[in-house]
Amino acid sequence: MSDTATPTKRSTKAAMGPFGRVGQLVDELDDRLGVAKGGRVFLDKIFPDHWSFMLGEISLYSFIVLLATGIFLSLYFVPSTTQVIYHGTYKPLDGQWVSQAYKSTVDISFDVRGGLLVRQMHHWAADVFCGSIVLHMGRIFLTGAFRKPRELNWTIGILMLILAIFEGFIGYSLPDDLISGTGLRIGYSIAESIPLVGSYLTSFLWGGRFPGDIIIPRFYIIHVLIIPLVLLGLISAHLGLLVRQKHTQFPGEGRTEHNVVGSPMFPTFMAKTTGFLFMVTAMTALLGAFAQINPIWHFGSYDASKISYAVQPDWYMGWLDGALRIMPSWEFAGFGHTIPFEVFLPAVVFPGLIFTICLLWPAIERRYTGDNEIHNLLDRPRYRPKRTAAGVAMFSLLFTLHAASSTDVMANFFHFSLNSVLWFFRIAVIVVPIVAGLITYQLCKEMQGVHGIGKRKRAVVVHLSAHGEYSTTPTPPRPDDVPTELEPEPVPVRIDVEPLSSGGVELPEQSGTGVRQVSR
Amino acid sequence: MSDEQPPSRTKVPMPVATLSDPHMGDAARHPARVEKLIAVVFVLAIVCLAGFGAAYWQNADPWVLGGTVGAGLALLGFGLTAWGKYLMPQGPFVEERHPLASAPDERDAMAAALVERSTVVVKRRKMLGGLFAVGAGIFGIVAIFPLLRSLGPLPENSLEVTDWRRGTRLVDSSGRPISRGTLVTGGLMTVYPEGTVILGLGPQPYITENGQAIDQTVLIRLQDQNFTTQPGRETWAPAGYVAYSKLCTHLGCPVGLYEQQLELLVCPCHQSMFNVRNGAVPEFGPAPRPLPQLPLMFDDEGFLAAQGPYDQAVGPGFWERTT
Numbered sequence: 063m064s065d066t067a068t069p070t071k072r073s074t075k076a077a078m079g080p081f082g083r084v085g086q087l088v089d090e091l092d093d094r095l096g097v098a099k100g101g102r103v104f105l106d107k108i109f110p111d112h113w114s115f116m117l118g119e120i121s122l123y124s125f126i127v128l129l130a131t132g133i134f135l136s137l138y139f140v141p142s143t144t145q146v147i148y149h150g151t152y153k154p155l156d157g158q159w160v161s162q163a164y165k166s167t168v169d170i171s172f173d174v175r176g177g178l179l180v181r182q183m184h185h186w187a188a189d190v191f192c193g194s195i196v197l198h199m200g201r202i203f204l205t206g207a208f209r210k211p212r213e214l215n216w217t218i219g220i221l222m223l224i225l226a227i228f229e230g231f232i233g234y235s236l237p238d239d240l241i242s243g244t245g246l247r248i249g250y251s252i253a254e255s256i257p258l259v260g261s262y263l264t265s266f267l268w269g270g271r272f273p274g275d276i277i278i279p280r281f282y283i284i285h286v287l288i289i290p291l292v293l294l295g296l297i298s299a300h301l302g303l304l305v306r307q308k309h310t311q312f313p314g315e316g317r318t319e320h321n322v323v324g325s326p327m328f329p330t331f332m333a334k335t336t337g338f339l340f341m342v343t344a345m346t347a348l349l350g351a352f353a354q355i356n357p358i359w360h361f362g363s364y365d366a367s368k369i370s371y372a373v374q375p376d377w378y379m380g381w382l383d384g385a386l387r388i389m390p391s392w393e394f395a396g397f398g399h400t401i402p403f404e405v406f407l408p409a410v411v412f413p414g415l416i417f418t419i420c421l422l423w424p425a426i427e428r429r430y431t432g433d434n435e436i437h438n439l440l441d442r443p444r445y446r447p448k449r450t451a452a453g454v455a456m457f458s459l460l461f462t463l464h465a466a467s468s469t470d471v472m473a474n475f476f477h478f479s480l481n482s483v484l485w486f487f488r489i490a491v492i493v494v495p496i497v498a499g500l501i502t503y504q505l506c507k508e509m510q511g512v513h514g515i516g517k518r519k520r521a522v523v524v525h526l527s528a529h530g531e532y533s534t535t536p537t538p539p540r541p542d543d544v545p546t547e548l549e550p551e552p553v554p555v556r557i558d559v560e561p562l563s564s565g566g567v568e569l570p571e572q573s574g575t576g577v578r579q580v581s582r
Numbered sequence: 583m584s585d586e587q588p589p590s591r592t593k594v595p596m597p598v599a600t601l602s603d604p605h606m607g608d609a610a611r612h613p614a615r616v617e618k619l620i621a622v623v624f625v626l627a628i629v630c631l632a633g634f635g636a637a638y639w640q641n642a643d644p645w646v647l648g649g650t651v652g653a654g655l656a657l658l659g660f661g662l663t664a665w666g667k668y669l670m671p672q673g674p675f676v677e678e679r680h681p682l683a684s685a686p687d688e689r690d691a692m693a694a695a696l697v698e699r700s701t702v703v704v705k706r707r708k709m710l711g712g713l714f715a716v717g718a719g720i721f722g723i724v725a726i727f728p729l730l731r732s733l734g735p736l737p738e739n740s741l742e743v744t745d746w747r748r749g750t751r752l753v754d755s756s757g758r759p760i761s762r763g764t765l766v767t768g769g770l771m772t773v774y775p776e777g778t779v780i781l782g783l784g785p786q787p788y789i790t791e792n793g794q795a796i797d798q799t800v801l802i803r804l805q806d807q808n809f810t811t812q813p814g815r816e817t818w819a820p821a822g823y824v825a826y827s828k829l830c831t832h833l834g835c836p837v838g839l840y841e842q843q844l845e846l847l848v849c850p851c852h853q854s855m856f857n858v859r860n861g862a863v864p865e866f867g868p869a870p871r872p873l874p875q876l877p878l879m880f881d882d883e884g885f886l887a888a889q890g891p892y893d894q895a896v897g898p899g900f901w902e903r904t905t
Contacts, residue, residue: 176638178644179644248834251832251833252833254899257901261902262737265734266730266733267734268734269734269735271796272834306682307682308679316676320678320679321679323676324674325672326675333662333663333666337659337665338663341656341660344656348656351649352649365789367793367794367795369835369836370838370850372850383852386852387853391832400901400903402870402898405833552676553677
């Protein structure tokens with residue numbers, strides 16, 4: 063057949079070599095860039111299977127959603143506080159003075175086709191982004207994944223969390239609505255509270271006194287360019303280090319400090335993680351479709367002399383708001399100067415302290431344990447009771463503060479006096495972390511002693527004999543629970559799937575024909 | 583079977599996976615069922631995503647747009663994940679983890695290169711090194727100027743001043759001055775200095791930025807005769823009109839709530855409460871200082887005006903604030 067002059071499908075195919083067009087593409091790329099060796103290693107990269115490893119993926123994918131929806135929004139948003147008279151689709155605002163930033167946001171919501179959906183997706187994705195970072199961080203912390211050699215990646219992660227919080231705050235400040243403007247005013251006052259430099263800092267950043275007309279354009283460029291760029295760089299470094307140092311894994315059969323056990327990048331993990339990307343996007347789309355968020359047209363354009371009741375920031379700022387609420391009014395005044403400790407301590411020193419502890423934790427733990435070994439196997443939280451207790455204490459501290467950011471709503475809802483709610487939280491913020499930490503420590507200790515922990519309980523059949531004797535027989539374990547004696551093995555190159563067209567027919571398992579044969 | 587397979591380019595011995603391989607999940611042994619299910623899921627996804635296109639074309643409500651695209655993407659994602667989970671090799675496969683650390687001699691070589699080479703050319707040229715460090719350091723410091731100082735003006739005394747002067751009339755948000763009978767006893771309104779509320783630009787008055795953010799003042803009528811909130815302020819509240827800066831001394835939110843029975847001004851941000859009878863001393867919450875009181879008088883035409891500016895900086899505390 064190859065003798066015929068006319069090229070047939072088959073002869074063309076044969077000329078391309080055994081791997082067809084893909085093979086040719088690999089050849090061409092490899093000639094120029096030398097990708098084959100490294101590419102193969104990448105395709106074979108192993109991803110350990112554990113649900114908690116998805117938390118970081120949620121962050122990554124919600125960031126992608128943020129980029130995509132953010133690009134859409136940036137095409138319509140006008141970052142300007144110039145006051146204009148609104149004459150648009152939303153009639154209740156007709157004839158009112160609004161800023162251009164606010165007007166363009168209302169226009170995105172009502173006049174841009176699909177605009178409201180994208181706006182709400184963007185806002186939800188930001189909340190999901192911060193939330194998944196915190197959960198991911200909790201996973202890393204509680205399993206000791208931050209230990210040597212991964213301290214640097216832990217640091218990068220904390221920096222990204224700080225940036226994400228700033229990015230979120232700046233982002234929801236942009237529409238210049240009544241609530242975000244109030245948040246901005248509070249942010250201004252917090253910066254103002256810093257001794258020595260506060261008034262200079264605010265004067266420079268705001269281009270004069272609050273509110274000025276420069277802060278929205280400045281925040282805009284910080285929000286759409288500077289922080290996303292830094293985040294992109296840090297994400298690249300975060301993932302680059304992850305590839306270089308390879309994943310951690312929980313201890314298990316065949317798993318050692320010197321290998322990674324799981325499923326391969328291509329095609330298994332790639333399919334699963336791309337599917338997950340779609341699911342995260344879908345989740346934000348569904349939230350954006352059915353769960354209203356930040357309906358700024360109800361709030362009105364920012365007017366510094368107006369305010370609404372029950373003002374709360376987005377959730378990732380709640381802990382700071384709670385700290386501001388329960389702080390006593392300790393202002394220092396003397397020597398011709400004022401230090402507003404009632405603001406400076408809870409809103410500047412306290413978060414600074416929290417993030418410093420986070421950043422230094424790997425070093426603190428190394429100092430404490432003297433452990434300078436390389437760790438690739440994760441800890442079960444119960445086997446590190448002190449660290450777990452510290453993590454739970456920190457989490458409960460922040461959670462209590464978060465709850466304290468709605469003292470007024472609670473007082474109204476439960477018909478308590480605001481004073482008793484306030485004092486409840488002042489005490490709770492000290493007591494809850496200690497109690498939670500102690501309980502966690504004790505629980506971890508208890509769990510260590512429980513036989514077969516982490517495994518499913520097996521049912522036991524109780525027999526009553528004719529003589530009135532009781533005896534028990536354990537039921538056989540469920541198939542999932544039988545420890546499989548698999549020797550983990552390297553990824554096969556090729557998995558043939560021809561016989562699959564036979565439908566649901568049971569395939570001969572021990573057949574020598576090698577229906578699913580892998581060879582190189 | 584193996585002779586039917588295309589020859590590989592390099593001979594690397596690789597392990598063999600067969601259907602009997604325990605690595606293969608149940609679903610992988612009955613792939614046709616899973617395949618059918620995933621196909622159905624993908625078809626539904628296609629329908630949803632096409633529906634999104636149609637809904638967008640018809641300019642449907644946002645919830646229809648989000649519902650269709652969300653359901654479509656969720657189905658696509660579910661199908662793809664199921665494909666990966668049930669029809670692709672799951673492992674456990676193993677990758678060896680090669681130590682990141684280099685061999686000791688390679689480390690030594692790098693350290694040696696750093697140290698030895700620098701000894702002669704860098705370390706012994708201390709003056710050059712010092713001068714370069716000074717130059718780079720100075721650049722670092724002067725570079726801060728354009729990065730920071732160009733951003734805005736020095737604060738100077740800007741935080742201390744408002745637009746209230748002696749004789750400045752109080753006007754409401756529609757620019758009307760306040761006369762003796764404007765407020766009934768117990769009434770309250772937000773006032774601005776005359777000139778910050780500009781009429782005629784549009785259907786509604788335009789209130790300047792300063793007027794809104796700095797000068798905003800809350801005016802309350804407590805009773806029908808002159809009222810003294812604090813010693814030394816005997817003339818500040820003619821006909822029971824008292825005026826306080828509306829900027830909370832905690833974080834600068836407008837003190838926008840008034841508890842009329844208790845005569846407390848309440849800041850909705852962090853629940854600071856100020857007693858309007860005794861000079862707005864904070865009775866509850868994190869605010870550290872009373873709201874500054876604006877001394878009032880009736881001018882020649884019988885309208886309320888300021889006797890003078892606030893006697894202190896309004897709003898939250900800052901380093902330069904003197905009390």
